[in-house]
Amino acid sequence: MAKKTKNPIQSILVSQPKPQGRSPYDAIAKKHKVSIDFMPFIEVEGVSLKDFRKARINPNHFSCVIFMSRNAMDHFFRMCAELRVTMSQETKYFCKSEAIALYLQKHIQYRKRKVFYGDGTIKSFKELLLKYKKSGKILFICSDKNKGSIPAFLTENEFEFKEAVLFKTVPTDLSDFDVSTFDLMAFFSPYGVQSLLHNFPKYKQKVTRIAAFGPQTCQAVKDAGMRLDLQVPSKEYRSMSEAISRYIENQG
Structure with missing residues (x-):
């Protein structure tokens, strides 16, 4: 049995627009009883x-x-x-x-x-x-x-x-958004990571878990001096939604 963590994941921020219709994230929210918010960190x-x-x-x-x-x-x-x-x-x-x-x-x-x-x-x-x-x-x-x-x-x-x-x-204006309230943040682009630091230059990760999709995004997280907790894709999982679900399960 997985050892329970002191800081269980209860809230997740996905740095993308909210999917139209049903998505795998709906199943995660229902299965693990977590809240999931969507907020694109970059704009075109x-x-x-x-x-x-x-x-x-x-x-x-x-x-x-x-x-x-x-x-x-x-x-x-x-x-x-x-x-x-x-x-x-x-x-x-x-x-x-x-x-x-x-x-x-x-x-x-x-x-x-x-x-x-x-x-x-x-x-x-x-x-x-x-x-x-x-x-x-x-x-x-x-x-x-x-x-x-x-x-x-x-x-x-x-x-x-x-x-x-x-x-x-360009970075989305996140000045009215409190990213510190989330237990896990998922990034899909190096520019999303850059947007986080652009909006919050003094951001401290602390206990927040960070998930990143793709080698360039993972490298951007590391280059920013942050801890990379979940790297996607991997041998175990191909998608971000699957990776997050498994990660929560392993947290106990």
């Missing part, structure tokens, strides 16, 4: 037309556009509208996954022969790009942070491309 802001003009990029000068997320797609077509630019019907769109590709229907008339997508993995997407390397000049839509490995891949393989930063990640 669109780059202004004035700032984008400084990059001197005309979307219609590119025959291919890369989208790694729906956010990227939304901000690209927002900027096209602000620039009063209509993309050519011959433009090819390369998307990381089918779900992102289908989202194109929100913005343009969907033409299968002009839309290409991977299976959701970076490996398959890189293979896709290599297959169509001769398709023309590429515009890579990205944020100011976390551009991933695609730009380096395009450079290494001598693609003709340009990055277009159309949105940026």
